[in-house]
Amino acid sequence: MEALNVEIKQAGYSENTIIIHDIHFKVNPGELVGLIGPNGAGKSTIIKSILELLPHVTGTVFRPEKHRYAYIPEHPVYYEELTLWEHIEMAKAINGLEGSDYDKQAEELLALFRLTDEKHHFPTSFSKGMQQKLMIIIAILIKPELYIVDEPFIGLDPKAIKDLLMIFEQERKRGAAILMSTHVLDTAERICDRFLLINHGDMIAQGTLADVRQQSGVDGSLLDCFYELMEITS
Structure with a gap:
């Protein structure tokens, strides 16, 4: 059974303020999936939809009922x-x-x-x-059985980043699934099993690096593929 199954037709802050469209993906146990896109692409809206924090969502977000999840926000929240x-x-x-x-x-x-x-x-x-x-x-x-992580590397020193990546690997071996939004594409390319590429609220590509290369027509890095897809979809 997948740890997360997202089938969103549209979502936003009201019926008149739609941010994302036709977002469909799964995250399986032990898998690390990278959510990739520029500022304003809709990554945070996808995460808020999953966390049930948006007032307008048409579609479904499925997590196994008894599974615990953890959210690591981009901006720390504390008392x-x-x-x-x-x-x-x-x-x-x-x-x-x-x-x-x-x-x-x-x-x-x-x-x-x-x-x-x-x-x-x-x-x-x-x-x-x-x-x-x-x-x-x-x-x-x-x-948790599922981590939802928003830009985890911002503010961390190099050793902390290395330690976090080690922990992610350990958690994946335990069977935890990880959905991670990040701008650090070279790191994402190295550690993620699959990628969700978002631009202007739409999914412009998804799959393994080989899949993304095929969809972009570029036999290069994730960054090269992403920029080509942005050009095509802009």
């Missing part, structure tokens, strides 16, 4: 009155994740992302990258 560790404790309580394994893994992730010394500090004092690491840590700790 100003809670410390880093209190955020981690809150995630444990909300998701019913009791036991010492949770705390142990939380400590390991704090060490991995070099946040141990900030454990009892407030995220308001953190850099954008540190706040993003908090979002990532909480998402990993709840062990």
